[in-house]
Amino acid sequence: MRLDKFLVENGIGSRTEVKAILKRKLVAVNGKVETSPKLHIDPMTDQVSYNGQSLVYEEFLYYMLYKPAGVISATEDAQHKTVMDCLDDLARKKGVFPVGRLDIDTEGLLLLTNNGQLAHALLSPKKHVDKIYQAEVDGIMTRKDQDVFQEGIVLSDHHCLPAQLDILSVDVENQKSLVNITIQEGKFHQVKRMVKACGKKVTYLKRLSMGPLLLDDSLQKGDWRRLTEKELSCLESFGVTL
């Protein structure tokens, strides 16, 4: 890989900025100052430092985003702000993308990575990855609805796998419910349509977890952090090297 590409991918600066940085003799490869942007390095074995700080090459990046409402789960969009606009430049440079989709008005946990193998493993219907959503519902969700969820709701285009409906609270006076819903799939508007199939309406939806990943409750809406080593090692149970 060219030295300038390596430095850009490490978030040191743009191509032009990196060229200037190299000219100022701020970069060393294996202890020797290098000024040529064209120099070829092996990111795995060569030791590159900038301003005396060693740079660690990361091929794959993993971000946890607390997706706010109003942004779409895509890498580009002509009209709306996307989840990529919530992340840093490095994520955009390294081809990070959202693992699955949340509706524009859904909030909560979204994993973003440039590791296609991991994304594929987490989204594969065969892997049965639990996704837990918290929903505010117009209407009273009942014991019978729990059975209907458990039996597998039939939507117009899909027969859902059995899902779990946990009723957290009901407000009889205002005819509202707060529920957690666990599904192992990710069909279009799936949770909203499952609730609708019971004759009620989701008014607010937030994803709390995806497999072993839990939404970090210290994150504010719109904020992100990189996954921790512990979270990454939990994800390795999906048979992917991270």
Ligand code: URA
């Ligand atoms: N189900 C939905 O209806 N919407 C989402 O964003 C996610 C799951």
